[in-house]
Amino acid sequence: MDLGDGAMDGEAMAAVDHGGSLGRARALFPHAPEPFVDLSTGINPHSYPLFDLPATALSRLPEPARLRTLLEAAAAAYGAPSADHVVAAPGTQILLPRIARLLKPGRALVLGPTYAEHARAAALAGHEVSEVGDLNALAQADLAIVVNPNNPDGRIVTRADLLALAQKLRAKDGLLVVDEAFMDVGPRAESLAGDVTRGGIVVLRSFGKFFGLAGVRLGFALADMATAKRLAAELGPWAVSGPALEYGICALQDAGWRDEMRSRLAADAARIDALLGRFGVPVAGGTALFRYIEFSGVAGLFAALGRQGILLRHFAERPHVLRIGLPGCQDDWQRLESALAGWAVRRDDGPPQESEP
Numbered sequence: 488m489d490l491g492d493g494a495m496d497g498e499a500m501a502a503v504d505h506g507g508s509l510g511r512a513r514a515l516f517p518h519a520p521e522p523f524v525d526l527s528t529g530i531n532p533h534s535y536p537l538f539d540l541p542a543t544a545l546s547r548l549p550e551p552a553r554l555r556t557l558l559e560a561a562a563a564a565y566g567a568p569s570a571d572h573v574v575a576a577p578g579t580q581i582l583l584p585r586i587a588r589l590l591k592p593g594r595a596l597v598l599g600p601t602y603a604e605h606a607r608a609a610a611l612a613g614h615e616v617s618e619v620g621d622l623n624a625l626a627q628a629d630l631a632i633v634v635n636p637n638n639p640d641g642r643i644v645t646r647a648d649l650l651a652l653a654q655k656l657r658a659k660d661g662l663l664v665v666d667e668a669f670m671d672v673g674p675r676a677e678s679l680a681g682d683v684t685r686g687g688i689v690v691l692r693s694f695g696k697f698f699g700l701a702g703v704r705l706g707f708a709l710a711d712m713a714t715a716k717r718l719a720a721e722l723g724p725w726a727v728s729g730p731a732l733e734y735g736i737c738a739l740q741d742a743g744w745r746d747e748m749r750s751r752l753a754a755d756a757a758r759i760d761a762l763l764g765r766f767g768v769p770v771a772g773g774t775a776l777f778r779y780i781e782f783s784g785v786a787g788l789f790a791a792l793g794r795q796g797i798l799l800r801h802f803a804e805r806p807h808v809l810r811i812g813l814p815g816c817q818d819d820w821q822r823l824e825s826a827l828a829g830w831a832v833r834r835d836d837g838p839p840q841e842s843e844p
Contacts, residue, residue, distance in 0.1 A: 506800040506810075507701075512793070519796040524819045525812075527800040529638065529669065529777040532815025533751060534699030535738045544729035553732045560739035565692050566680040567709045574718045575727045575735070579668065579691045579706030583608030585721055586689050586708065590614075590662055593629030598622060598644070600805065601634045605666065622648060625663075626655045634666040636673040639800065639810040640779045641772040646677045653679075657687035664689045671697035671745070672752055672775035686711045696776060697748070698738045705731045752776060755813045762824060763811075766831040773810070780809040784834065791830035797823055 506527030513519070558570035567573050576582050583604060587595065592613030597606050599618035609616045614630055622644060625631035631652065635644050653663040665679050667690055679690050690709040695701035705727060708718055719726075727735070738744070752775040759778055760770045768788065772779040777800075780788075789801045789809060800810035814820045 512798045516793040516796070519794055521796060524797045524814065524822055526814065527798045528812055529774070530696050530701050530812065531699035531748070531752065531776060532813055533748065535734070535744065538737070540730055540733050544733050547729065549725050549727060549729045549732055553736070554727060557727065557732050557735050560736050561707050564739040565707070565709065566678060568681060568684050571712045572683055572709055572715050574708040574710070574715050574722070576706050576708065576722055577727060577731065578695070578704040579693050580604065582691065582706065582708050582718070584611045585718060586664055587612035587614060587630060589714065590630055594627070595630040595632065596625050596628035597632040598625060602638045602666065605632045605634070622652065625652055628656070629661045630664065631656055631661065632664045632666070634668070635677065636669045636774050638669065639777065639808070641774045643674060643677060646679060649679055650682060653685065653688050662687055662689065664691065666691045668693035668696055669774045669776060672749060680709050683709050683711055689714065694735055700734060703731045703734050705735050749775070752813070759811065759813060762827065766827040768827070777810050777812050780811060781807055783807055785809045787834065788830055791833065792826045795822070795826040795829065797826050
């Protein structure tokens with residue numbers, strides 16, 4: 488498969504396997520025009536407004552009272568029963584193996600295809616890990632993992648189905664982990680955030696994706712109080728930096744911004760669907776932060792756009808799938824439109840690009 492005009496070395500392959508690295512994108516497409524338009528992530532391009540931090544956010548260790556305020560803000564924003572059910576961490580990524588270690592090593596099943604880090608983290612915790620495509624199969628697990636809405640296709644599992652699964656797992660001291668990283672733009676009625684008091688459920692919420700502040704490194708686990716206390720103790724004091732505390736508190740308390748942003752992202756998602764449709768690119772799913780594309784010609788589309796400095800998320804193990812994020816400004820929209828138009832002309836007038844090796 489021809490993915491670009493540079494050598495496909497190990498560094499470049501990482502750009503295919505994981506989105507968001509412009510250094511690796513440049514290795515993959517060394518002659519692409521700069522700056523890159525990075526559409527390979529599901530991070531909101533319209534970030535929460537930056538503001539001046541108090542000097543103490545950098546010069547002093549974070550105060551426990553500010554952490555408590557953050558936990559209260561997160562509980563209110565996400566629908567957790569109380570701040571005592573919320574654990575704050577420097578990104579959800581650091582929580583994954585710790586949550587997997589809540590159980591002794593056993594059988595971990597991940598509803599897939601989905602975000603690969605869950606399987607990796609469970610394996611690091613000593614579990615025997617498999618990916619399954621049937622929700623009912625997760626009842627056979629000790630540790631069951633569901634991403635909801637799913638990354639990359641936007642699949643939704645209903646709250647009722649997840650609660651039924653959690654009950655089966657709880658009966659044998661198992662654990663259901665639900666990664667709700669994209670629930671801010673998903674059907675919030677399907678969230679399990681308010682159900683964690685039942686036990687045997689851990690819900691993950693990402694701050695950086697919806698608020699467009701991924702570099703802040705902030706994420707949350709929602710769980711019953713005993714589990715939350717255990718996770719917080721393992722993370723130790725000062726797990727969340729002073730700047731992350733301040734940005735998290737301000738953004739999570741800003742309900743008006745969240746509501747306006749959901750409407751804006753829904754409009755952007757409709758706009759990109761219409762743009763892709765004009766050039767014959769089928770949208771098969773996704774969320775308001777990313778769209779899911781599946782057809783036999785995605786390799787040619789990925790390469791053509793990459794050579795124009797527009798990076799999409801390609802999946803090496805699924806050669807007919809792409810994920811595309813949202814452009815952040817009018818110039819980026821225009822570059823995407825021009826690149827799609829050029830790809831469509833070459834597709835229609837040149838050699839077919841749908842074949843795989």
